[in-house]
Amino acid sequence: MLSIKNLHASVNGEEILKGINLEVKAGEVHAIMGPNGSGKSTLSQVLAGNETFEVTAGEVTLNGDNLLDLATEERAREGVFLAFQYPVEIPGVSNLQFLRTAVNAMRKHRGEEEMNAAEFMKLAKEVSKQVDLDPAFLKRGVNEGFSGGEKKRNEIMQALLLQPKLAILDETDSGLDIDALQVVSNGVNALRADDRAILMVTHYQRLLNHIVPDYVHVLAGGKIVKSGGRELALELEERGYGWLGIKDEDTSN
Amino acid sequence: MATTDTEVKELIKREYEHGFVTEIESDTFEPGLNEDVIRRLSELKQEPEFMLEWRLKAYRRWLEMDEPEWAHVDFPKVDYNSISYYSAPKRPEDMPQSLDEVDPELLRTYEKLGIPLHERAKLAGVAVDAVFDSVSVATTFKEPLEKAGVIFCPISEAVQKYPELVKKYLGSVVPAGDNYFAALNSAVFSDGSFVYIPKGVRCPMELSTYFRINAANTGQFERTLIIAEEGSYVSYLEGCTAPMRDENQLHAAVVELVILDDAQIKYSTVQNWYPGDENGKGGIYNFVTKRAACIGKNAKVSWTQVETGSAITWKYPSCVLRGDNSVGEFYSVALTHNYQQADTGTKMIHLGKNTKSTIISKGISAGRSSNAYRGLVKFGPGADGARNFTQCDSLLIGDRCGAHTFPYIESRNKSAIVEHEATTSKVSDEQMFLCRQRGIDPEQAVSMIVNGFCKEVFKELPMEFAVEAGKLLEVSLEGSVG
Numbered sequence: 221m222l223s224i225k226n227l228h229a230s231v232n233g234e235e236i237l238k239g240i241n242l243e244v245k246a247g248e249v250h251a252i253m254g255p256n257g258s259g260k261s262t263l264s265q266v267l268a269g270n271e272t273f274e275v276t277a278g279e280v281t282l283n284g285d286n287l288l289d290l291a292t293e294e295r296a297r298e299g300v301f302l303a304f305q306y307p308v309e310i311p312g313v314s315n316l317q318f319l320r321t322a323v324n325a326m327r328k329h330r331g332e333e334e335m336n337a338a339e340f341m342k343l344a345k346e347v348s349k350q351v352d353l354d355p356a357f358l359k360r361g362v363n364e365g366f367s368g369g370e371k372k373r374n375e376i377m378q379a380l381l382l383q384p385k386l387a388i389l390d391e392t393d394s395g396l397d398i399d400a401l402q403v404v405s406n407g408v409n410a411l412r413a414d415d416r417a418i419l420m421v422t423h424y425q426r427l428l429n430h431i432v433p434d435y436v437h438v439l440a441g442g443k444i445v446k447s448g449g450r451e452l453a454l455e456l457e458e459r460g461y462g463w464l465g466i467k468d469e470d471t472s473n
Numbered sequence: 474m475a476t477t478d479t480e481v482k483e484l485i486k487r488e489y490e491h492g493f494v495t496e497i498e499s500d501t502f503e504p505g506l507n508e509d510v511i512r513r514l515s516e517l518k519q520e521p522e523f524m525l526e527w528r529l530k531a532y533r534r535w536l537e538m539d540e541p542e543w544a545h546v547d548f549p550k551v552d553y554n555s556i557s558y559y560s561a562p563k564r565p566e567d568m569p570q571s572l573d574e575v576d577p578e579l580l581r582t583y584e585k586l587g588i589p590l591h592e593r594a595k596l597a598g599v600a601v602d603a604v605f606d607s608v609s610v611a612t613t614f615k616e617p618l619e620k621a622g623v624i625f626c627p628i629s630e631a632v633q634k635y636p637e638l639v640k641k642y643l644g645s646v647v648p649a650g651d652n653y654f655a656a657l658n659s660a661v662f663s664d665g666s667f668v669y670i671p672k673g674v675r676c677p678m679e680l681s682t683y684f685r686i687n688a689a690n691t692g693q694f695e696r697t698l699i700i701a702e703e704g705s706y707v708s709y710l711e712g713c714t715a716p717m718r719d720e721n722q723l724h725a726a727v728v729e730l731v732i733l734d735d736a737q738i739k740y741s742t743v744q745n746w747y748p749g750d751e752n753g754k755g756g757i758y759n760f761v762t763k764r765a766a767c768i769g770k771n772a773k774v775s776w777t778q779v780e781t782g783s784a785i786t787w788k789y790p791s792c793v794l795r796g797d798n799s800v801g802e803f804y805s806v807a808l809t810h811n812y813q814q815a816d817t818g819t820k821m822i823h824l825g826k827n828t829k830s831t832i833i834s835k836g837i838s839a840g841r842s843s844n845a846y847r848g849l850v851k852f853g854p855g856a857d858g859a860r861n862f863t864q865c866d867s868l869l870i871g872d873r874c875g876a877h878t879f880p881y882i883e884s885r886n887k888s889a890i891v892e893h894e895a896t897t898s899k900v901s902d903e904q905m906f907l908c909r910q911r912g913i914d915p916e917q918a919v920s921m922i923v924n925g926f927c928k929e930v931f932k933e934l935p936m937e938f939a940v941e942a943g944k945l946l947e948v949s950l951e952g953s954v955g
Contacts, residue, residue: 268910272902296912304910308903312925321921322911329912361925362907378911 221246221417222386227278229266235276236262238442244386249418251428251453254439255461260421261305263439264390267419268302269295282386297329299385303375303392310362315374318362319344323381344381351377351407369400376407387411388419393427405430425457440466502559508532511660514559523640524632531649531659538653544816545845545877546785548758551723558661558694617677623707624669625680628696631667638669642700646729646766646793654725654787655762662696662727670705670736679708679935695726701736703769708739710935724783726761734769734796739777741934742790743942746782751840751952753812756784763790767799767825775802776819777933779942781949784813789847791820794828794859801830804930806942808923808949809842809874818848818879823856823889832863835927838874839950845877852889860890867897868926870919870950898926920947 227240236259244250254260266273267280269292280287287295310318316337323343324334335343345355351373363371372392379387389408393401408431411418420433428436428450436452437444438461446452446464502510511532515525540550618625624635632639649659670676701707711728724746730738740763749756759782765774776790792801803819821830830850838844850861867876882891900922908918924931924943931939 268906270906292906292909293912293914296910300910302910304907308901308907310904310907310922310925312928313921318908318911318921321913321917322908325912325914325917382911 221283222419223279223281224267225279227263227266227280228276229262229273229278230276231262231273236273236442237266240278240439240442240444242437242444244417244419246385246417247412247414248435249412249420249431249433250435250437251420251422251433252437252439253422253425253453253456255466256423258439258466259442260423260439261390264302264388264419264421267295267386267388268292268300293325297326301379301382301384301387303372303379303387303389305391305394307363307366307371307375309364309366311364313362314359315362316341316344316358319358319378319381322378326382347377347380350380350410352403353377368395369397372396372400372404373407376404376411379411380407384416386417386419388421390421391423392420393422393424401427401430425453428453438464438466440464502557504557505554506532506556506558506661510558514661517559518629518632520629520632521636523636527644527649528660531656532661534650535653535656535660538650538656540653544787545843545847545879546787546814546816548785548814551758553657556693556723559663621674621677622671623674623676624667626667628662628665628667628698631698635667635669638700639667639698642729642731643698644729646731646764647727647762652762654760655727658694658696658725658727658762662694665696665698665726667697668699668707668709670699670701670707672702673704674702675705676707679710693724695724697726697728698731699729699738699740700731701733701738701772703733704735705733706737706739708741708935710741710743710938712743712745722756722758724757724759724761726759726763728761728763728790730763730765730774732765732767732769732772732774732799735771736769737773738765739775740765740790741938742776742778742780743938743945744778744780744782744786745945745949747784748782748811748813749784751811753784753841756813757782758785759783759788760785761788763788764793764820765791765801766793767796767801767828769799770796770825771798772796773800773802775804775933777802777804777930778806778817779927779930779934779945780805780807780815780817781810781945783815786813786815786817788817789819791822792830793822793824794830794856795824796828797825798827798829799825800828802933803830803832803834804933805834806837806927806930806946807835807844807846808837808946809839809844810949810952811840811842813840813842815843816845816847818846820849820851821861822849822851822853823859823861823886824853825856825859827858828856829859830861832861832865833929834863834865835930836865836867836876837870837923837926837946838867838876839870841873843875843877845879847879847881849881849883850891851882852884852886852891854885856886857888859886859888861892863891863893865893865895866926867895868923869897869899870923916947916951920950923950 222244224240224242227237229237240263252260262273266275275288282298320340327334344358348355353373392404396404432450436448438446508529511528515528647655649656699709730740732738746757746759767774774792780786790803794801801821807815807817809815818834819832832848834846836844836846846865852859865878869876876897878895880893900919904922905918909915923946931942934942
């Protein structure tokens with residue numbers, strides 16, 4: 221489904237991604253791990269089309285279509301979803317309005333009829349229960365005054381609503397307490413499907429106890445330095461990144 | 474109101490069968506302003522003597538005044554002698570004969586704004602439609618108004634029919650010598666609206682749809698007077714979300730509201746005059762004096778305005794809170810784009826006891842535009858227990874525009890309370906990226922973010938109009954991203 225070949229990207233002239241190669245098939249869950257500054261978040265942002273980053277070389281295709289040729293919103297409509305690490309607030313715009321606009325943009329792209337407010341309300345209420353959010357939050361401004369946990373649950377809720385082909389989850393576990401982590405994980409597990417690929421970017425292995433990946437990759441210095449199965453994550457937890465010859469400033473885990 | 478094309482055509486045909494005739498004045502004055510011009514204007518309008526005297530007095534005041542230069546706007550001097558102060562309505566044969574002859578760009582905008590089909594032709598100045606409008610729309614609304622005793626007519630008609638009311642109230646809120654543009658307007662006002670709501674009457678409808686149809690071509694010196702007698706209520710809607718094109722560059726209007734004991738006027742404006750092109754060429758200069766006098770106790774007035782048009786806007790709808798416990802409100806959204814300049818805000822003059830005022834101002838700047846809020850909150854010695862709350866928020870789109878806030882507070886009463894809050898924010902790249910990542914078009918994203926920013930003001934607009942105002946922002950912001 222997703223194919224990344226020799227991807228190079230830089231920001232302000234500094235190269236962050238230095239030749240990423242990755243194949244993700246439909247139905248698979250891949251975890252991208254690595255120390256801070258290894259390029260994990262950059263990879264997520266570049267895949268989603270953040271224009272702050274400049275792609276200098278390489279190729280990315282989704283089901284054969286060249287993603288790098290598409291604008292951010294076009295990628296989204298083709299099924300690329302990014303759950304943000306730090307979701308931004310949009311004051312005054314209700315969650316409900318924002319989500320309906322997004323869902324209808326996708327529907328329109330697929331040539332489907334747009335949903336009216338009542339239909340959408342019903343759908344949104346159902347989905348909000350899946351991530352344990354009080355439907356009252358739908359009326360609040362987008363991420364406005366949300367706690368860290370609420371923001372992350374809101375991101376997963378959006379993934380459930382938009383039903384992407386490729387879901388990229390950027391540090392979705394950061395800043396969550398153990399209960400919230402469980403709720404978010406349940407949401408992500410509900411996303412798992414035969415026709416969907418999930419790319420999970422995480423610093424810590426604890427998330428992988430809840431969402432068991434098919435493959436684990438270690439990113440360091442802008443390249444994937446090691447790939448393996450579930451057991452690689454456990455090994456990383458036990459031994460840190462040092463044995464791979466990687467310096468990790470953050471050893472608090 | 475589902476009016477199909479055929480229905481419209483049917484109606485038009487019917488009016489012609491009824492033999493509708495419009496008298497068309499054939500002359501247009503030579504450019505230039507002097508006492509003779511004013512005499513001729515007054516005569517042409519068949520005004521009573523007092524009106525002519527009033528105009529002449531205003532003109533003499535105007536001659537002694539200087540054009541104000543304190544506003545945060547910049548434009549070449551207006552040559553008042555190059556303007557024609559009376560121009561006859563266009564003859565039908567000089568107007569476009571059908572929508573096919575109208576600029577397709579204009580029609581595209583009407584469609585985007587959701588302007589009903591039967592109004593589009595009128596707004597675009599198509600000849601035949603004027604006939605259709607003046608009969609069908611006017612009569613539908615006139616009956617219930619007459620029944621309630623509400624007077625709603627062109628001010629030129631009121632001068633003849635209700636001279637006592639006009640004599641009593643015209644200039645009572647905005648005196649002829651109030652300021653340079655008000656003096657000019659008083660001398661040469663072309664036409665406008667007159668509204669009188671009798672004691673205890675709640676106006677049975679919003680004076681809006683009717684006005685939208687009839688407001689066109691009131692000229693560049695518009696004059697409006699609204700009087701709400703004791704315990705009455707009226708909601709008045711001025712303007713139109715459709716882009717208004719006008720060959721006159723200078724517009725200097727005056728609006729006066731008079732509110733007696735326990736009465737309320739809700740005055741909503743959407744201003745979408747031609748703002749000039751993307752290089753700052755052309756566009757209307759909109760220099761307006763709007764003021765409400767709450768002369769009775771417990772009187773209430775609210776100004777709600779959405780301003781997206783004009784090359785230059787100079788406008789401060791104000792409230793004089795003379796009656797005890799009277800309330801003034803000002804809710805404003807001012808959007809500037811390309812090279813537009815706006816200097817707008819309000820004045821709240823607290824004179825009576827326990828008077829209250831609220832100011833919510835939202836300025837949005839895009840392109841290379843400049844947007845200034847200027848507000849005065851003043852408490853007189855008798856304004857015991859008066860209070861004001863002011864909130865001024867500015868939103869910037871891009872990095873070449875400017876937002877400015879000039880709040881003035883003068884208090885001569887120790888018990889008065891003022892609160893002032895101000896914020897400036899930007900439509901951030903992060904917000905845009907979030908929206909686009911969810912599949913939303915960049916332009917739709919900007920408009921959604923801006924709409925969110927304006928929410929507190931939009932909720933003060935009549936329901937139907939709030940939706941239109943939202944769409945208007947969307948259209949006005951076109952080309953502000955990318």
